[in-house]
Amino acid sequence: MIIPEQLLPTDGRFGSGPAKLRPEALDYLALRGDLLGTSHRQAPVKQLVGSVQEGLSELYRLPEGYQVVLGNGGASLFWDLAVCSLIERRSAHAVFGEFTRKFATAASRAPFLADPLVTECPAGAVVLPEVGDADVVAWAHNETSTGAAAPVRRLGDALVVVDGTSSAGGMDVDIAETDVYYFAPQKNFSSDGGLWVALCSPAALSRAERIAASSRWIPETLSLDVAAQNSAKQQTLNTPAIATLLLLEDQIRWLLDLGGLAAVEARCKAMTDHVYAWAESRNWAAPFVADVTHRSPVVATIDLSPEIDGKSLIAALRENGIVDVDPYRALGRNQLRIGCYASVTLADVEALTACIDYAVARL
Numbered sequence: 001m002i003i004p005e006q007l008l009p010t011d012g013r014f015g016s017g018p019a020k021l022r023p024e025a026l027d028y029l030a031l032r033g034d035l036l037g038t039s040h041r042q043a044p045v046k047q048l049v050g051s052v053q054e055g056l057s058e059l060y061r062l063p064e065g066y067q068v069v070l071g072n073g074g075a076s077l078f079w080d081l082a083v084c085s086l087i088e089r090r091s092a093h094a095v096f097g098e099f100t101r102k103f104a105t106a107a108s109r110a111p112f113l114a115d116p117l118v119t120e121c122p123a124g125a126v127v128l129p130e131v132g133d134a135d136v137v138a139w140a141h142n143e144t145s146t147g148a149a150a151p152v153r154r155l156g157d158a159l160v161v162v163d164g165t166s167s168a169g170g171m172d173v174d175i176a177e178t179d180v181y182y183f184a185p186q187k188n189f190s191s192d193g194g195l196w197v198a199l200c201s202p203a204a205l206s207r208a209e210r211i212a213a214s215s216r217w218i219p220e221t222l223s224l225d226v227a228a229q230n231s232a233k234q235q236t237l238n239t240p241a242i243a244t245l246l247l248l249e250d251q252i253r254w255l256l257d258l259g260g261l262a263a264v265e266a267r268c269k270a271m272t273d274h275v276y277a278w279a280e281s282r283n284w285a286a287p288f289v290a291d292v293t294h295r296s297p298v299v300a301t302i303d304l305s306p307e308i309d310g311k312s313l314i315a316a317l318r319e320n321g322i323v324d325v326d327p328y329r330a331l332g333r334n335q336l337r338i339g340c341y342a343s344v345t346l347a348d349v350e351a352l353t354a355c356i357d358y359a360v361a362r363l
């Protein structure tokens with residue numbers, strides 16, 4: 001099947017992570033290419049790390065005393081780090097998709113912790129953790145596997161540890177409602193994978209310091225205290241990917257130029273609103289997340305009726321350069337999942353739905 005060229009989006013990347021990079025970011029990478037292959041212990045790379053930290057402080061209107069901490073390994077590594085460095089005795093998790101489940105599973109395997117409290121709801125819905133006697137409460141701002149977005153607010157006295165991997169840079173949040181808002185930058189931040197960033201409150205930093213001083217064995221790469229000490233000196237514990245930092249720096253500046261997080265959220269919401277309204281107007285498609293208030297403004301999940309062969313549709317789109325609209329693999333639904341992150345444009349999302357209509361009529 002060949003989709004007519006005039007219907008195609010200018011950029012066919014609609015993945016939910018990794019996701020589209022703006023061509024201008026690659027120009028910036030080339031412009032600063034002299035930094036690649038130089039030491040991260042010297043001033044130019046430290047200035048780059050400092051610029052990322054300052055940019056994120058501005059973007060997130062970081063409250064007094066909060067610190068931008070970063071290290072290698074991505075969001076998945078951060079779950080293990082949080083298990084070692086943030087949970088004192090017991091954590092409580094809301095599980096409403098595969099990413100929230102992974103952190104709960106990591107905590108359940110730690111021999112030095114009590115079994116986590118897990119509050120679960122079906123995929124496509126949202127739930128917050130029951131706090132109980134937990135000292136960390138954890139959930140995701142946006143469950144990328146289902147396209148469901150959750151509120152972010154304090155719950156009891158526990159440290160609030162929120163996975164912002166697919167929301168960060170695309171959804172606004174009051175950081176004062178969290179103790180740790182962590183993410184990897186390959187989604188709205190249009191960078192590469194392999195880095196984690198955590199916006200940490202003074203309470204989270206002192207928790208990490210206290211646990212580090214206790215008898216618990218913590219591998220150095222999983223110590224938030226060690227990462228925070230390095231970050232305070234504009235460094236990471238070990239060698240970071242400089243290209244990832246440059247792409248992140250460029251995107252932070254671009255998001256600030258767009259008007260900051262509220263403006264970016266409105267931009268993303270215009271795209272997902274288009275997708276939801278389009279799906280509601282087709283008798284073979286429907287938004288997966290039933291509760292309108294929980295529909296993600298950055299990742300739209302669309303159920304297809306059984307008579308539509310989603311696999312063939314996705315394959316036909318891919319042949320025409322439209323990639324990564326697959327559903328989350330473990331969800332196993334006849335579904336499309338469309339990443340409407342900050343770098344994507346509304347015109348391209350409109351072109352995408354036109355291309356889907358074209359393909360569905362010819363499957």
Ligand SMILES: *Cc1c(COP(=O)(O)O)cnc(C)c1O
Pocket residue numbers: 017073074075076077099140142143144163164165166184193194
């Ligand atoms: C993508 C994603 C992750 C995994 O990120 P990695 O950097 O690949 O470990 C974790 N949580 C959420 C919410 C995500 O969207």
